[in-house]
Amino acid sequence: MRNPSSLKQEILKRWIMGLQRCTTSSKNRMSILERKNAIKLSADLAMASARNGRTFWSRALIANASIDNDNRVLAQRILGPESKRVKKFFSTSLIRNRKIRSKKILRRSCTVRRVRKSAPQKLLANSIAKRLVQKRTRILKSLVPGGEFMDEISLIEETLDYIAYLRAQVDVMRCIASAELIDRKNE
């Protein structure tokens, strides 16, 4: 783990560079939603690429951005020279995802059978608690990029990491936003 200030710096650098690439290549004027999309995507990608693709969430974030039809061009533009590396990540992560998914399905079917067999009366409270946790885990998985393919331990680890980076991203964005606002007022 590195210094948060250096992390923020890295994110900021990547973000601005990505945005710059994005805006230089687009000739026509963007609408506000497009702009927002571009800003968000570039910020996310900056955050993910600042992680250097060492964690699952960052790879998944980049991969998702490149999968999406609307954003693909934009993402490639933002990522620029890194897009080749990203493609590699993307392909590897996709293969891995498939494997994990098949295993998951298998396991799920197994567990369902087992639950039916066991006596429900005794474990009622237990099973309710378990279901609550499972439900929340599912939600968390949908929130963390690439979370659908993680097991519980790695999900929590990745969530830790993701939260740290999200915080840094939010800080950077807030800084820029406040600076921008002051700019506008000055003008």
Added chain:
Amino acid sequence: MTVLERQRARAKWQQQEQQSYFGGSEFGGLFLEPSQAVQGNFQGLVGGVDSVLGEVAAVLVKPDLSLESGLPEFGRFELSNMGFGSDALINGSTTGFHINSPTSMTSGCPPTVAAVAPEERGKVSVPAEKKSSVAGRESFKKRKADKVQNTKVGAEEDTKDKKSKVSAEEGESKITTEQTSTKNNSSATNNRETSADTSKENSKASEVQKPDYIHVRARRGQATDSHSLAERVRREKISERMKYLQDLVPGCNKITGKAGMLDEIINYVQSLQRQVEFLSMKLAAVNPRLDFNIEDFFSKELFPACSTGFPTTGMSSEMTNPAYLQFNPVQQLVSCCGLEMGMNTPDMAFRRTMSAPLSLPETYLDTSYITQLQPSSTWDADLQNLLNLEFHQGRSTSYASQQLTGSIEASNLKMEI
């Protein structure tokens, strides 16, 4: 450590036992040395149990004292060692009564245990005891301590003698410290707690010393097959990580229970994501066109330099600037420790370059603007930096250790199975 070595150790112990048995007058002197060793080990291991044992010992020793008044040396030995619960126990057990109980145990133990041990070992995985010769000696001592306890129980009730023998056998094949809980049924609750503590301590110590496996111990009544052990390890890991998350997510400290914690985490992640969304919207609204494209400026001034090294170039370009010199001391005051300087300078540089072309493209050095900007926005940033710094430093070490254990885990599970 193999069964062979174990047997050798047992033989040695038997010898000592016999010597002590036959050598009446030398008894105290002979037994003193191993007993001290046992005691040292014992205190280290079962520190918490000592108080309990001390009580029992006090009860036990009093009748023994009256019994052994015939042996002057012995009485002295006992009196001198009254302070130690375990020593008093040893005396009480070996002198007051049936020496047949330890001897019968030793005669009964080796064959059966030798037969049982390999199977049980494979399942229960107590590698600490059989890893090296030192560990073997230690376990030998532990066993001794346990046997001493057995005999003590035998002193309490003669009828329990057989029981204690049986439990000694199974205990040897299982975990030695656990025996304290199985034996002393009278003070079962206390002992179980302390044994849990000691087992935790043990596992910690072994993790520190030999980090190539995780020490898993089954408590009494817990399943010992490999699947449930692995499951238990997994659950412990999850709860450990949840603790880190709890530290990380604000307002999560008071909540107990996994579901509530997950709720809080979900909320936090969602709020952060929404913040990102909101901020990007705000930026998009503020900039009529994606206004970070002060391309000619950026590409010439900042970004070529940026690729080589952001902070240094930021500094050097700023150092030429009189304005920078002006606000520098103020900023140092703001940031209590100079750590944020690396962040602030490029930040400021960037902000200025962003603002400059809009207002005054040719006069890049806008002193009034900077002094105006600085107190409002960077103050916040600095405070946040300080907070974040603390948080990151706190977390970095724990995270490293986590990764370490995580990588280790696979090999351990193999070992256990």
